[in-house]
Amino acid sequence: MAKPPLSMKPTGWYQVAWSDEVAVGHVHTMKYFGEEMIAWRAESGRVTVMNAYCEHLGAHLGFGGKVIGEVLQCPFHGWQWNQEGRNVCIPYEKRPNRGRRITTYPVTECNQSIYIWHDTDGREPFFDAPDVFASFADGSSLDDYYPQQRLYVPGRELHPQYVLENGVDFAHFKYVHDTPIVPVFTRHDFDQPVSYVDFTITFEGDENQSIDDVDSGVEAINGGLGIAVTKSSGMIDNRTISAITPVDESTSDVRFMVYIGRPTTERARQNAERAERKAQEFGAEVIRQFQQDVHIWSHQRYSDPPALASSEMQGFTAIREWALRFYPDGKGGSAARLAAANLDS
Structure with a gap:
């Protein structure tokens, strides 16, 4: 598959692990943005993510590295490194x-996930990672939902921007996910690094119904190109998180998480076992639908400029212009070329 004409090192927050993969005292290995990395959790509970190799003689700290209190000890010669990547002890000196420092990354934990801030220019974070509960400011919390259901698809040949563009692609819902009618977008807000997309949608009924009679929908919050969180309304209460993280110059890891709301009626609470089983089934269906998208993204070629229909122009132009701000060279697909193309074939 042709490599997309997009940098695989965009700025933003990106998931590198789930929180429960890095227990206190544990060292977790991974590779992202072409770098071997480790995540380790100190006795205080703080997570550090840094490049994996000791600056002394290059031992990989993920293979035998030991967490001692608030520092990480190299398995080769016992050199100790703190949470800022600085050497704080050479046991025989x-x-x-x-003078030496291991590269570390800003870290935040939310959505039961560990995110790092990646920026090739070394800038500090200039927006927050969206939280699937707090960012919607509706008083909801983890306690209101069943345990998180997860999907992990490593090393797919796709770009994070494919996933974000899916959020303005109203036409695909009918043909990929078998919705009875095409949804209608009610909000596109791409003024800031965190963007907002709302749309009316239904998965029930038939194609003869009117979108004006549909009272269900989805609100999406996009934190850069790496994280998107959604909240549903008017249907089974669910929240989702998608997180796409570049591994190297051609592949990304895909993570997707679903929360299903706990029952609010007394009758449903009395039949807790059935309610939980139904929640598991619905969560599995949400994940199945996301997998349908992953299958297409994994074989997609980035089209620039795309041959859009006139009704698609506004959404795709807005999201591609918005995406430019996250690329080091400001080149993420030309909105100017998109606008100039003959889109009404």
Whole structure:
């Protein structure tokens, strides 16, 4: 498959692990943005993500590295590195090597996930990772939902922007997910690094119904190109998180999470076992539908400029212009070329 003409090192927050994969004292290995990395959790509970190799003689800290309190000890010669990547102890010397530092990444934990801030220019984070509960400011919390259901698809040949563009692609719902009618978008807000997309949608009924009679929909919050969270209304209460993280110059890891709301009626609560089983089934269906998208993204070629229909122009132009801000060179697909193309074939 042709490599997309998009940088695989966009700026933003990206998931590198789930929180429960990095217990206190554990060292977790991974590779993202072409770098071997580790995540380790100190005794205080703080997670550090850094490049994997000791600056002394290059030992990989993920293979035998030991967490001691708030520092990580190299398995080769016992050099200790703190949460800022600085050497704080050489056990056979009187002082540490203050001139060497392992690259570390800003870290945040939410959505039961560990995210790092990636920026090739070394800038500090300029927006927050969206939280699937707090960002909607509706008073909801983890306690209101059944345990998270997850999908992990490693090493697919796709770009994070494919997934974000899916959020404005109203036409695909009918043909990929078998919705009876095409949804209608009611909000596109791409003014800030965190963007908002709302749409009316239904998965029930038939194609003869009117969209004006549909009272269900989805609100989506996109935190850069790496994280999108959604909240449903007017249907089974569910929240989702999609997280796409570049591994190297051609592949990304895909993570998708679903929360299903706990029952609110007394009758449903009395039959807790049945309610939980139905929640598991519905969560599995949400994941299945996301897998349908992953299958297409994994074999997609980035089209620039795309041959859009006139009704698609506004959404795709807006999201591609918005996406430009996350690329180091400001080139993520030309909105100017998109606008100039003959889109009404």
